[in-house]
Structure formats: C-alpha cells, structure tokens
Amino acid sequence: MNMLSRSAPKQPFREELLDPLRRAMEVATLHQPLLAAWPELVDCIDGLELERIYPRGERGFALEYRCGQRQILAELVGDRLTAYCDEAAHKLRHLPVSQSDQRQPLHPLADLGLVLREPGIDHRLPLLGVINRPDQAEPLLASLLGTPVRVLTARLLAHRLGRRAVVRLRYLSGGSTQPQSMIIKCYKGRSQRQLEVQRWLQALAPTPTGGDPRLRMVRPLACDGEHSVLLMEDVDGQPLDRLRGPALAAGVRDAGALLRRLQQSTLALPQLHRAEDELALLQRWVPLTRALFPALAAPLERVWGRVERGLLRLPAAQPVLCHRDYYDKQFIVSESHTVLLDLDTLCRADPALDIGNFLAHMQLLELQRRGNAAPLWRAFHAGYGLERRADPAAVTLYRMASLLRLACIHAFWSRWKHLALPLLEAADAA
DSSP states (O other), rough: OOOOSOOOOOOOBBBGHHHHHHHHHHGGGGGGHHHOOGGGGGTTGGGGGEEEEEEEETTTTEEEEEEETTEEEEOOOOOGHHHHHHHHHHHHOOSSSSSSSSOOOEETTTTEEEEEEEETTOHHHHHHHHGHHHHHHHHHHHHHTSSSSOOOOOOEEEEEEEEEEEEEEEETTTTTOHHHEEEEEETTOOOOOHHHHHHHHHOOSSSTTTTTTTTEOOEEEETTTTTTEEEEEOOSEGGGOOOOOHHHHHHHHHHHHHHHHHHHHHOOOOOOOOHHHHHHHHTTTTHHHHHHHHGHHHHHHHHHHHHHHHHHHHOOOOOEOOOOOGGGEEEEEEEEEEEEOOTTTTEOOOOOHHHHHHHHHHHHHHHHHHHEEEEEEEEHHHOOOOOOOOOOHHHHHHHHHHHHHHHHHTTOOOOOOOGHHHHHHHHHOO
C-alpha cells in the first residue's frame, strides 16, 4: 500500500537530510560539539537525550535535546547552513529586545548541516528577549497593562523553535510592593494569531447559564500585534498530566465537561479541519518514521491503511467548535478550578476529533505509568455527558489517528521510544 495514495503526493521531507538526521539522532556524536559550546554540560553529557523531532518539509527538521536540566534546540537545514546562519544572525541583531549577550549565540555544525542553540534564542520570535533583557521590555509591558511595570524575574517555560514560546514573568505593578505574575506567549513575527486567540478567549470566557464556574478558559490580559505577544493570567495549580489517583480522574472528568461546553459554543470560525487535513498531518510523520525505523514499517503500514480508509469514508458530520490539540497537558487543576490554557489551534471540525485525541493521550499516559486507561475514559465520558454528540465509529478512527501520530513522535524520543510499538498495537486493536 502506498502511504500517500489518496492525499497530496508532496514529499514530506528532503531525502538528502535523512543521513544527517540519523547522525543527529545518535546523541553520542554531539558530545564533543556540545561541550565545545557549553563546557558546563560536562557533568551531564553522558545522559544526553533526544526528546523531539519536528518535520518541517523543505526547511528540514527542528530537534530538541535534553542534557540534565538543560534543553538544547537545533535545526537541521543541510546545505542551507551558511545562508540560514547569516539570515538568523542578522535578524537577531535587529530584534526589539536583545535575546543574547553572546557574540555567537548560534553554533553551526557544518558536517551535519545542524545549528545548535539554547532555548530563548529565536530570530522568529521578536519579544522572546524578555527572558534575557526584561528591562528592554518594560516600556512595552507598561503600555499594554496601562501601569508602570518593573520586571523581577522572567522564566522560560516552553520554547518550540520558530513557532512560539511561553514565559512566566514576576513583576511589580504601579507603586505596589506585592509581586504579581503573568504569562507571556510569544508568537512568530508578523503573526496575527495572538489577536485571534485573545478574541476567542474573550468570547468563550463567560460561564454558560447553569454551568460550573470552576471550569473556564485562561484569561487574557493584553495583546500586541506589532511584537506578536499575548499576555495572560498565570493560573495556580498543577498540570493535569502530573496528577494521579482520584485527583487525576476528577481533572479528566472536568476536561470532558469543558469539551462539552466548548463544542456547544456558537462562536463562528472560518477555520475548518476535515478528515483530509488530519491525514495530511499524519503524512508528515508516517513516511519519515517508516524510513528511519524499518522494524516499525509493517504495523505503521497496517494502521495507516485502516486510518486512511476509515477517515475518507466517514460520513460528513456537522462541524462544531474544536480545540484540535485537546489533551492532558493543556489543563491546570486546583481545588477551585480547572483551566484550559491554549486555544492556538481552535477550529470547526467533527466533534469526534477532540474526543479521540484526548482518549488516545489517556492511553499514552497509562502506558507511561503502566496502568489502565479505562477508568480515565469513563471519567472523561462522565464529564462530557452520556448523550451522543459524536459518532462512536468516528471517535474510534480519530483515536486511532492520534495513537498513530503519537507512535511516530515517540519513536524519536530517547526515553519513550519503547512505546512506539505498543501505541501502534493499541491503534491496531481499536
């Protein structure tokens, strides 16, 4: 079976980058260049792990490594290395807030066509320098909040290279001596997504009549289109994926209830995510995983075939508001609230899309913990409601699609690569 049989036939990756990618995946080959760039890694270099790979079509691959408590980001660009570094260095010098005091924040490896850097260095995110030079960002923050701001600390929480970053800021406001905190989400330069997300969060903020006020969306504070940032409240609590036992089940039940509320919203969106779009996302992963992990080829082929045939034959469902990245890491839970953090991928789609994705992530969580996902499925359905809002067959297919994607993603992850085959087996057994 041809994995690209019905969808766009574009090659999902550059063939000539496969060998350099294989070498970049052999983390021992990076020990020497990493120590040359960051000598302080000497005590943890033997524990270097590859965490994530992001295929980026003709632009190559983004990679994330972990060395002790340090993360290292990389881009595999091949023969575009010199042009890429020149462009990135030029843009870094002209950002509104400086991201680095180093003369050379980028570390190119010519033999691999790979560019290394620390998180927080990203020429595509204009205001990410707030973690390095918060004083330079204070005038902008003051204008957005309408009061003088003095930044105390800025901590990078997450950074997906070239796409977005999340920063926690502790600051003093006005004449107050009581520290406050907020979250700054940095987007790509000239992106208007932050303006859309702010509008969506504001529209979805009110609790419906009779709804549970504990369940809500994160509150936006301000937004700036020129610098591509969204300011949001810093929600107290624990990420849902870190909970266990009854607390986890209660949080999962809340996630089901929040999804029901989301799908009942009348917010109008032009973005439509179809079954064909879901298959296109999988096409970024399946051929690449098959090429690099031949031992997984047979189950990949089998699950892909079932998912492709099933999704293309699904009867069209009435689209509802969907999150499109609905899973456990999107929630903060405390005794007083369960809060959904991120609406970046909001769209209209088959209601089965978000249900299937969430249930697949519950299977992943329990595989990681060697537990049983069935109680979490029951908790989710208890929150979502007994009445049927989605075709059960469609939920199964979208769960299979999510398990297939998760298997591909985890095949590249040093710590979790042993879960690739069990995830494929779970998809095949659906």
